[in-house]
Amino acid sequence: MTDKTELIGLSKTEIQEKLIQMGEKPFRAKQLWQWLYFHGETDFDKMSNLAKDLRQKLKNNFTITRPKIVAEQVSKDKTRKWLLEFQDGQRVEMVYIPEDDRGAVCISTQVGCAVGCRFCHTGSQKLTRNLTAGEIVSQFMVARDTYGEWPSPTAETRYLSNIVVMGMGEPLHNPENVIKALNILTDGEGIAISRRRITMSTSGIAPKIVSTLKATGVRLAISLHAPNNQIRSKIMPINDRFPIEEILKACQEYQSGDGSRYITFEYLMLKDVNDSLDNARELIALMKKYKLRASFNLIPFNPWPGCIFQPSTEKNIKAFADALEKAGFAAPVRVARGQDILAACGQLKSQKEKS
Numbered sequence: 001m002t003d004k005t006e007l008i009g010l011s012k013t014e015i016q017e018k019l020i021q022m023g024e025k026p027f028r029a030k031q032l033w034q035w036l037y038f039h040g041e042t043d044f045d046k047m048s049n050l051a052k053d054l055r056q057k058l059k060n061n062f063t064i065t066r067p068k069i070v071a072e073q074v075s076k077d078k079t080r081k082w083l084l085e086f087q088d089g090q091r092v093e094m095v096y097i098p099e100d101d102r103g104a105v106c107i108s109t110q111v112g113c114a115v116g117c118r119f120c121h122t123g124s125q126k127l128t129r130n131l132t133a134g135e136i137v138s139q140f141m142v143a144r145d146t147y148g149e150w151p152s153p154t155a156e157t158r159y160l161s162n163i164v165v166m167g168m169g170e171p172l173h174n175p176e177n178v179i180k181a182l183n184i185l186t187d188g189e190g191i192a193i194s195r196r197r198i199t200m201s202t203s204g205i206a207p208k209i210v211s212t213l214k215a216t217g218v219r220l221a222i223s224l225h226a227p228n229n230q231i232r233s234k235i236m237p238i239n240d241r242f243p244i245e246e247i248l249k250a251c252q253e254y255q256s257g258d259g260s261r262y263i264t265f266e267y268l269m270l271k272d273v274n275d276s277l278d279n280a281r282e283l284i285a286l287m288k289k290y291k292l293r294a295s296f297n298l299i300p301f302n303p304w305p306g307c308i309f310q311p312s313t314e315k316n317i318k319a320f321a322d323a324l325e326k327a328g329f330a331a332p333v334r335v336a337r338g339q340d341i342l343a344a345c346g347q348l349k350s351q352k353e354k355s
């Protein structure tokens, strides 16, 4: 173990404080920040606008670490999945989902997850620990290393254009580190991803929704997956703690006074569980009751070994989507990606652990 301080994950102010303690001028913090987050540099010796003796001091006191890539899979449709390992040997997954001229990187916030959604493969892996802010940020930096997106490209030319905080873990069970990480990822002098291009998805930890969203300015997605508490509690036991009404009230508060705040409700289509037309009608009534500006993302279920659910039929998914759209809600059906690689979140990790 080293007693050096890891730089990735420190805020700009923290870096500045450290440099001042070392007798350096505050503006050096900005230069160092740009090397770390604009150029993606990992070698102090290449930080050419810093004096040689400062580079040596930095080397003596700090580290710049990326998680190790343990496994990598690329699908026929170019979806890429990485299994990443941190310093203590803990592992998480990250996925890149490309579109024509852009794409989203899906990052993780915890090792395992305590929420235990019954349809989720990660939910079957117990929570081990929260990720630090640096471990959250450095996942995206690995994606940029892989695609050669350093120095930070402009918003128009970047290929890794969006971030979805939807990987392993419940972000609102780790809000401090998630807030810090998102503020680093969106900083205009570094990685500079627009807040509007980041979506954080939660299982609905109601008391943390408004504060976390306000502290980050990113977009909100809720894993709803059911039109009533009875069904939701069956597939997401966390619903007993934070029932639908509490979540939707938090959503109302989040939207109040800001017409630009749109919410996406994720809805996994599970055969004979939540996919009937009655379920769609109930869902529409719920949205109207709370007057939310929202759209749906209907997700065909991708079964994994040992899961108890079946995917809805295409016919049911279409009828469900049509009902929502007739009621005025956008309800695109998510196109399944990376079907030929282990696509369900958590599967690559499980497979590696078995082998």
Ligand code: SF4
Pocket: 113, 114, 115, 116, 117, 120, 121, 122, 123, 124, 167, 168, 169, 170, 203, 223
């Ligand atoms: S869906 Fe998300 S919140 Fe639910 S168990 Fe999986 S990782 Fe956790």
